[in-house]
Amino acid sequence: MTTNTTSESSASVHLLDLQALVVAVRRRRRLWCSLALVGLLIGAAVAVLRPPAPAAATKVLVAHQADQPNDTGTLIRTDVELLRTTRIADKALQSLKSPERPEDFMKDYRVTGLTNNVLQIEVTGDSDAQAVARAKALADAFVADHVRRMKASAQAEAKALSDQGDRMRHELAGVNKEIGDRSPDSDPKASASIESLFARRAELNSRIADFDQRAEEARMGTPQIIAGTQIVDAPRAVRHSLPRSAATNAAIGLVLGLVLGLAAAAVSTVVADRPVLRREIAANLGASVIAELRRVRRRRVRLWQRRRTRTARERLTATLARTVRGSTEPLSLLELGCAGSTSVIALDLARAMAADGPVVVVDGLPGLRRAHRGQKPGGPDVVGVEAAAAVPHEVRRLGVGSVAPGTAWTGLPDLGTQTVLVVRAGHASAAWLHTVARQLADLLIPVIGVVLIDPDPRDRTDGTLWDGLDTALRGHNERLAREKVTGRRPTERPSWAVRVPDSDQEAR
Missing domain, CATH: 3.40.50 (Rossmann fold)
Known part of the structure; x- marks a missing residue:
């Protein structure tokens, strides 16, 4: 005896069957393999037909007045952004006697902060010699600008400290004059006032000495910053390896083509519903x-x-x-x-x-x-x-x-x-x-x-x-x-x- 029982299917219909999608994409391996191969060939062809422009690189050691061992990189990031300004670019173009606009020149170089005190400058040009000259001019312009700013800051600080010391000396002169005008045969109350004047004179002398010392330190700190900011790696042309560049571009093209092929196969599978x-x-x-x-x-x-x-x-x-x-x-x-x-x-x-x-x-x-x-x-x-x-x-x-x-x-x-x-x-x-x-x-x-x-x-x-x-x-x-x-x-x-x-x- 054969019993034929027909029951309604209780299984829910999935919006997307992952198993069927994987099988369908695998069956279309010719599509995504072809696109991956095309991407590989295009990447290799781009490396051969469009080689990278001649480039030069240099490294600059930057000394800061506020350098701290626990600095999080704020100072070097500031230097990176300063190098990306039209003022530095214009100074470099002036030293090169180039009629190029600073805005256009800024597109040809890249600045990277390697450490808290080291900058790397990469510049492109029409030839290796031009790229090296551009890199040297840009590094020199930045060093000169940095030294000028540090000098101006130190001079401003030293002048402020000297002015404060002069005010203290003027006040000390008044205290000394007031002490000299007092008679030694004064009453006890006058004696207490004289003691306060002597205490004030001693305080003013201490503060004047402190201001003089700080002003001298501010002046002495500038030569250290000037000597510490320098080009540590002379500008040199960057050599590009054609096989390595072709292999890198081919690998990138292969991955992009493969991803594009898989995506196209998956989308076409879902849309065709076969x-x-x-x-x-x-x-x-x-x-x-x-x-x-x-x-x-x-x-x-x-x-x-x-x-x-x-x-x-x-x-x-x-x-x-x-x-x-x-x-x-x-x-x-x-x-x-x-x-x-x-x-x-x-x-x-x-x-x-x-x-x-x-x-x-x-x-x-x-x-x-x-x-x-x-x-x-x-x-x-x-x-x-x-x-x-x-x-x-x-x-x-x-x-x-x-x-x-x-x-x-x-x-x-x-x-x-x-x-x-x-x-x-x-x-x-x-x-x-x-x-x-x-x-x-x-x-x-x-x-x-x-x-x-x-x-x-x-x-x-x-x-x-x-x-x-x-x-x-x-x-x-x-x-x-x-x-x-x-x-x-x-x-x-x-x-x-x-x-x-x-x-x-x-x-x-």
Whole structure:
């Protein structure tokens, strides 16, 4: 007793199937590998055709008046920004006697703070000599500007301290005069006042000495800053290695091309919505995947691949022959994106069926008869669709046709009343697979199963519809056996003929 329980699928439909996306992107490896190769070639070509401009580099040691061991780099960042001003650029251009605008010259050099006291200046030019001259002029202009600013700061500080000391001396002179005007024979109150004046004079003397010392230190600190700010690495031309530059640009181009190719493959996969996995193709066609076969390619294949493909073809032929051997209804093979593979399968199946009696292949494909001309004599006869009506009823027919876009659906029953779909993975969109299933259901042509051509070798999904036994091989043979026992055909539309919606909107 066989129980067929049809339950509604409770699995939620994902907006994006990651497994299918990965498989589809991997199948489009020619696209992203080609873009990666193009990026590599473009990167290498750019390095060769557009070499970097001649450049020179120099390093400058900068001494600051407020240098501290725990400085976070604020002072050197200030120096970097000062070098990027038009004042420094203009001073350098004046020393070079160049008519170039400072704004344009600023675009030709780059300044980097290596440490808290070291600057690196990189300048480009029309030649190595010009680049070296530009770098030297820029470094000299910065050193001169830095020394001038430090001198001005030190002089301003020393002048402020000297002025403060002069004010203190003026006040000290007043205190000394007031002390000199006092009489020694004064009363006790006057004595206390004189003591306060002496204390004030001592304080003023101390402060004057302090201001003088600080002013002297300010003046002495400037020579140290002037001597400490200097060019420590003379300007020199930077040598560019063409092989290294080509390798670097090629690697960058390779990565960018690969990323662009993967992105293009992923976007096109999502937009095209072409099922690749067995599970998706079986669900969209409403029929189980009964066999898989490598795509017939024109290029030469390796010996072990040829042997493996031949074994798979023989196994597929035996499966199809065993399926249709107990049925008197004519069978058709309908291709979708794999006409060459379908022709090969049809001729192999016809030879296998010829052991049970005469077989005629009804050709609905333009290339089948051309492929048959190259076969050995004694094979099955191949006739066109227009000559199918003249075939005797005792001769078994095997139709070969197509369900590609533009198919004349009303002519499919002439090829066979039952069919096996031969579909290439990733060829048709989900909407077209729905259309094929719906048209075949409307024509009352049962789909025995699906032969998947060029499947993904890493696909581990299940292509069997376990809730639709009428479309599986076992269910189909049981139906034929029941028809032979009862001697009649069912008048109602079978379960496999349920209309398949073309879209989610139609399903709702």
